Amino acid sequence: MDSGLLENTTAVITGGAQGLGLSTATYLAQHGARIAILDLNGDNASTQAANLPGSGHIGLRCDVTSAKDRTEAIEKVLDSLGTIDVLVNNAGIQYHSEGHNMPEEKWLKVVDVNLNSVMFMSRDVSHTMIRNRKGSIVNIGSIASFQAMPGRAVYSATKTAILGLSRNLAVDWGKYNIRVNTVCPGYHDTPLFREYVDNGKLDPEVIKSRIPMGRLGLAEDIGKAVLFFASELSAYVTGQAIMVDGGYTTYGAPGAIV
Template sequence: MSFSIHDFELTDKVVLITGGASGLGKYYTQAVSAVGADVCVVSATENGWDETRSIVEGNGRRVVFIRQDVTEDGAAKRVVDKAIDEFGRIDALINNAGIQLRHDLADFPDEDWRKVIDVNLNALYYLSHEVAKVMMKQRSGKIVNIGSMQSYRAGKRIFPYAASKHGVVGLTKAYADALAPYNVQVNGLAPGYINTPMTEALQNDPVRSVEIHDHIPAGHWGEPSELMGAMVFLCSAASNYVTGVMLPVDGGYLLR
């Protein structure tokens, strides 16, 4: 097969994304719709739906929203059944939904451990499991799991987050191995320190912000748009021989 720039297109593909109407998820939704994909967005609330609809429809594509707490029993099957009813297929799954809760070690509540693990790891596993059944029948598909710098590093006040993001790497590799015979590629994207409202407090911290900035060889925090090309690559035919990889998009942060 010869290479073509069209390998990066997602024309008429269907992308299912959790948390795809807010935060970095909104940028992933924008990215895949910009190269031709229809999108099924799963959110626990309706926050950001109007703006996201405008973005996707502005790109000439269709968007369907599913309001669903992904940690509820049976949520994965309900989401997949709805996506199949609406579109008939699922070509890519982006497991983006995630939360972070922080406390000192001695004060870390058990319920906060469970909340983070349920969203960041358990929900990812169950939804991947349901989507994998569809992709195995199709004999094609992409699963992209969102990691973190904490997929590689410690997080001394975010214990369940660090554990969950390390776990995402393991699940990515295990699913990649199991699904490779079905022409399904499973990879991850690990954002570095990105300029978003969620990181505003960290950027304004006079000590920590300098430490982070000085640790990034690129010399600046990333912009959300700088993640979009990597996401398109991982969802497209351009990455057909790439599987089981967690791709850091971090300006070189992990080099130091």
């Protein structure tokens, strides 16, 4: 399994203590990376980092919306792992409400976690990458970066903004050999997904029937796309977004019959 593609590479993954962040951390570690998981849940972050394949990984508590937390966490990562080559901005939350009922504090909270933190984690880590004249930042978008869904205005707005942010940072930092790309997952069976299935806001069978490949995403599907952007396989690729959704967004006419 170890391709060696991420040998001598240090990767920071926000929100990496569970779900897609954890499966991505696992996949990158399998390909040689040393991982720092930064997560609101510090205990989970440490436990999961200790269980990753290979050695030398760390897990730290960090609320990515807090400037103090980000600064302290990045210092600890640099102390422990020496540098940062890859940043995966994965931490994300949802809040569902139709526009006319949207509470302002919920809107602001989702924007803070899903968008502002991506900007400021990237800014804070860029100083190391600029010094190194090397780095890859991978932001996690969504099918909601491209499609509207009922009650998902704030989620979709932040995930769409990620595309513009990624493109613009790619332009700013190309001269420093820092690449910025976006991976847009389709539906994956994570704790976030389960929460919405359990409260009746997602129906897995309807979703599967809407996916040309007929299945939800597997744990390693996102890791594979992140590995591409994190490694030299994408050495000349920046400002791009890739859908990892089994064809969900490309399928425009579910009712059409051959």
